[in-house]
Amino acid sequence: MSATARPGGGATLPGHQPRQGGRRDRRRGSARRRREARVAYLFVAPVVLGLLLFTAVPLAVSFGYSFTHWDLVAPAPTFVGWDNWIALTEDPRIGKVIWNTVRFILVGTTSFLLFSLLAALLTHTPRRFVGAYRAALFLPYVLSQIAVGIVWRWMFNSQTGPVTLAVELFGLDSPDWLLDPATAMISIAMVTTWQGIGYGMTLYIAGLNGVPESLLEAAKIDGAGAVRRFFSIVLPLISPTAFFLVVTSLIGALQLFDPVVAMTSSSSAVAAAGGPDNSTRTIVLYMYNQMFNYNEQISGLGYAATIAWMLALLTFLVTAVQFLLGRRFVHYEGAEPARAGRRRRTRKAAQP
């Protein structure tokens, strides 16, 4: 270790000898460091305490609940061992809800990432009214998902909705958007994409602004066309931004709930959401329904907690895979990608 950071800010540099002031000075210095450490601990205590109380403890408690059955009405949960976890593996509906979530990711997350990038490419260079375009694209992001869902529910009305009428204007047959199992999830994905584009665009613009103009100019002089410049220079340099968006949007997609409830509930009952024909019932919606639908023997808080933990593990797994892939595909300026660096080092070592 070249330098040791200490609580309180003191650091001992290599080669630096403490002043030869005798035992008394050393004791005084040590006491001061202890005092400073205590003050430092005091400053971080609220954050650590909050983290423990509001994150670590609920996590541990929810994991504990996954081994219990509780309908919230009984005075206390009943310990049921691994029953909930076994039930999860035998639940015939869990495959369907995971598949529904994956379908949303395939359509919704992919289109969000692509259209955000497209919006950023179209608006990152200063031109007339670009600020207004950006504001218009960002505006939906600040709206409530429920409000947006309700409005789009009307927009998708398959007889009189503006989307339907727009499709019919081109002489095409409009689908039954939210009433057809084939198109309901796609419709929800379209809405979440529309709402999220502004956020993705803003981050991509920040990434695009960090691309050195000199590199693009040099590539242009070397004869690289716009497409080549985009794929060989721009895309690698904004890959950290894209990676961040991929990770966070996937985590968000795995937690899809509000738009589904707003767009598929009949008579605003959450229990009725997830249709038509279960085609939009996502993992979180299923978890919610299991939490509050006690009409089956295996349901309630315990089973909902088990589903929540399954979702957490799934999220962790997906994120871990993304980080592994990120090592290969994400380019951090000033840092060599791990594999490329290793390959280069190997090649160097093999040279005579």
Add this chain to the structure above:
Amino acid sequence: MSSRTRATLATATVCTVLLAAACSSGGGEESDPNTLRVAIWGVNTDIASIEEAAAGYQEANPDITIEFEVGDCGPDYAACRQLIAGGNMADVLVTGSWNYFDMVSDGVLTDLTPYLEENGVDPADFTPTVIEALETSDGALHGLPMGYNSQSLFYNTDMFEAAGLEEPAADGSYTYEDLRDWAAKLTLDENGNNAQDPEFDPDNIAQWGYYNRIALANEPGYGPVMAAWGGGVLSGEQRNECTIDTPESIDALQYLQDLMWVDHSAITPQLEQEEPGYLRWVNGQVAMQQGSYEQVSIVEEQNPDLNYNIAALPAGPAGNATLLQIHVWAAYSGSEKQDLAADFVTYMSTEGSGQQMGLIPAYQDRALGEDFAEAEGAPSNVVAAQIEPASWPLTYVNVDPSNVWAGISGQDGFGPAMEDLISDRATAEAAFGGLCESTINPIIEASGQ
């Protein structure tokens, strides 16, 4: 320990205590023994009507304070569960026939039977269909009726007159075939052709003949029609025998689908999504709708100039039928003020009953007096259309003594079949045929019934 260290530790302790205090639910608070917390719900007029009814109790008991808490606990059992788990449940609540037995089986509601005897309240003083629906298999009552609503036919008298049709008989002495015929004649396209005219344009309808809540996949919509055909989703005393795929049920469901998609005379789910069908009736776009008495107050508020009346629902192949939904006063079994809560519940459903949430009072003959039938603004046919159908043999209450309704009516039950039916993706036979064996019975069996 230095003074600074002590100060540091003291500050940290205070922070911890404050954080812990912020996290506590406050469930340990002792409440005032003379304060009764009452959970209520509904629109502003509903809330006001309950508070007005409770004023009599407060007048008679000046030492008691009633605290009303408006929320979702009552119509939505999940909201009550959260309050119970958080140790914050009110002493008294208003539940509904649709989830009353769910609460009873969980032990959430106090058994009021001993209190009734003590207070001299005779269950025979209530409308028989209503009070019997709330009795458990051992005859216990865990709640008392605030009142009930009944499904009737609300019709626009101007539209009937313009079409040259006689108004429906107030006592329900007409049939669903008559209703179908009227619905077609009352449905007009933008050129004024009715739905029986060969020139009728179903893509440009200006006035619809009929609205039924089946467009919302809602039991108060399809339930009475299925019952009039001699079918239903569930049957049996405990409502745990699946009958949704009997020929009678399927015929009734097919009838409703045909009104929407063959005759084009009824509001479809798509139209419902755009603007609720009952509002279309209130606004004068629909000639007839099946609905409950709350329509009267909605018309008063939103379109007082609407000329309308009510008739009892028509007869199907099996006879006349309607659906009753009861709002129930109940005491929370975990309350420390059991006597006070039971006393208040008894008052509100007996002496203080009437004019609460716009319901038909179930106590004695109050429904026939100023509290309902003779109230200002009540339609002229209200007795025949709203009160008398409660005694029809096929009339039923949407209680769920076996606690299976949520499971069988949702996406795991007949929900997808109902969506297929109302969206015209499948006929009633294709959507519901064999559904009991394949889907509903396993859910009922899994629930232990």
